[in-house]
Amino acid sequence: xxxxxxxxxxxxxxxxxxxxxxxxxxxxxxxxxxxxxxxxxxxxxxxxxxxxxxxxxxxxxxxxxxxxxxxxxxxxxxxxxxxxxxxxxxxxxxxxxxxxxxxxxxxxxxxxxxxxxxxxxxxxxxxxxxxxxxxxxxxxxxxxxxxxxxxxxxxxxxxxxxxxxxxxxxxxxxxxxxxxxxxxxxxxxxxxxxxxxxxxxxxxxxxxxxxxxxxxxxxxxxxxxxxxxxxxxxxxxxxxxxxxxxxxxxxxxxxxxxxxxxxxxxx
Numbered sequence: 001x002x003x004x005x006x007x008x009x010x011x012x013x014x015x016x017x018x019x020x021x022x023x024x025x026x027x028x029x030x031x032x033x034x035x036x037x038x039x040x041x042x043x044x045x046x047x048x049x050x051x052x053x054x055x056x057x058x059x060x061x062x063x064x065x066x067x068x069x070x071x072x073x074x075x076x077x078x079x080x081x082x083x084x085x086x087x088x089x090x091x092x093x094x095x096x097x098x099x100x101x102x103x104x105x106x107x108x109x110x111x112x113x114x115x116x117x118x119x120x121x122x123x124x125x126x127x128x129x130x131x132x133x134x135x136x137x138x139x140x141x142x143x144x145x146x147x148x149x150x151x152x153x154x155x156x157x158x159x160x161x162x163x164x165x166x167x168x169x170x171x172x173x174x175x176x177x178x179x180x181x182x183x184x185x186x187x188x189x190x191x192x193x194x195x196x197x198x199x200x201x202x203x204x205x206x207x208x209x210x211x212x213x214x215x216x217x218x219x220x221x222x223x224x225x226x227x228x229x230x231x232x233x234x235x236x237x238x239x240x241x242x243x244x245x246x247x248x249x250x251x252x253x254x255x256x257x258x259x260x261x262x263x264x265x266x267x
Contacts, residue, residue, distance in 0.1 A: 002085075002232045003239055007246075009208035010261060011092025016209065018239065020080035020221060020231045021056065023073055027192035028063045032071045033200045040072045049215045050082050055207065057088035062192040064088065064205050073221070080221045080231055084211050088185055092208035095185055098201050100163035100178040101171065102156050109176040112155050126179035130171050142187045143196050149180045150199040165201065167259075210260040212253065214239075242266040 002019035044050065050073070054066030063070055064086075073081040086093065102109070106129045113127055113136060126135050138145040156178065157163065163178075171177045183203055191198055220234055247263040 001236060003236050005209075005264075007209055007262060009092050011090070011208055014090060014092055014208040015087070017058065017085040018053065018211065018214075018235070019083060019085060020216075020228075020235050021061070021083045021085075022228065023070070023078060023081055026054075026056065026061050026063055026070060026081070026083075027195075028067050028070060028197060029188045029192040030067045030198045030202055031200050032068050036068050036200075037071045037075065040068050041075060044072055044076060044218060048219065049217055050221060051215055052212055053082040053084045053214050053216075055205070055210075056083045056085050057189070058085040059087070060189055060192065062088070062189055064093075064188070064203075065207075067200075076218070076222075078218060078221045079224045079226070082214060082216045082221065082235065086207065088189070090208070093185075094206045095183055095188060096167070096204040096206060097180045097183060098204050099166045099169060099180070100153055100156070101166050102160045102163050102176045102178070103174060104156070104160040104176050105174055106176065108159070109156070112159065113152065126169070126177075128169050128171060128177040128179060130173055130175065138181065142181065142183060143191055143198055145181050146183075146198050146202050149178070153178060167204070206259045208260065209262040209264060210258060211264045211266075212258075213265050215266070239266055 002017045004015065004017050006013050006015040050069065052066070052069065054069050055064045056062065057064060070081055109127060109129070126133060138148045140148070153163065166177065169177050169179055180202070188203060216235065216238065220238070223231070226234065243266070245265045245267055247265065249261065251258050251263055
């Protein structure tokens with residue numbers, strides 16, 4: 001049987017499962033970055049563990065978080081990948097986006113956007129400086145809009161260098177923030193079901209609880225002789241031998257900021 005936990009959160013009681021899932025049954029909603037995948041492969045092989053679980057919507061098997069971990073698991077031939085299964089439509093789960101911050105002047109940014117955006121007017125794509133906010137419309141469905149947004153980001157990179165990823169729209173003098181259109185949970189599910197994936201770093205999910213540093217041996221996940229029930233039992237037995245620690249509040253870990261109100265660790 002998979003492990004099931006229920007924790008009180010600001011949005012109510014939040015239940016989730018920790019279990020191995022067959023890689024062939026999962027549906028990503030975002031593309032991956034090859035260089036990031038290669039880096040992670042080295043980490044998996046060096047440490048012999050999947051450090052953090054992916055996070056999956058239980059009903060649709062859409063991968064919400066951990067696209068690169070999933071890609072690594074496929075490439076190194078694992079049968080299963082460790083997952084934290086959630087009800088995606090629980091009100092405490094939020095889907096947000098990543099803003100891109102560039103060091104450039106407003107007039108230069110406007111020149112690039114106006115030359116490449118489909119239409120200028122009311123819309124959801126936002127270009128923001130310290131003094132101005134200007135919205136542009138990107139035509140097409142949500143994935144198409146994000147592909148166009150990614151092309152604009154690439155043009156900005158060619159002209160102004162690598163951006164900084166930010167969750168805020170605040171900017172300093174001679175900074176421009178590119179704010180992508182909002183994404184809904186339905187957009188994410190449809191993308192996964194249709195196989196029409198968002199570009200990398202499109203979504204940023206925040207959960208009421210996030211499990212980190214699970215450290216499950218990849219030898220267990222690679223065992224092709226295990227059926228689902230046997231794999232569930234093996235993973236459950238592994239984690240029951242460890243202590244579960246709950247850390248409250250937003251935290252920094254290994255250079256990454258986590259906005260979750262609860263972080264869980266097995267030690």
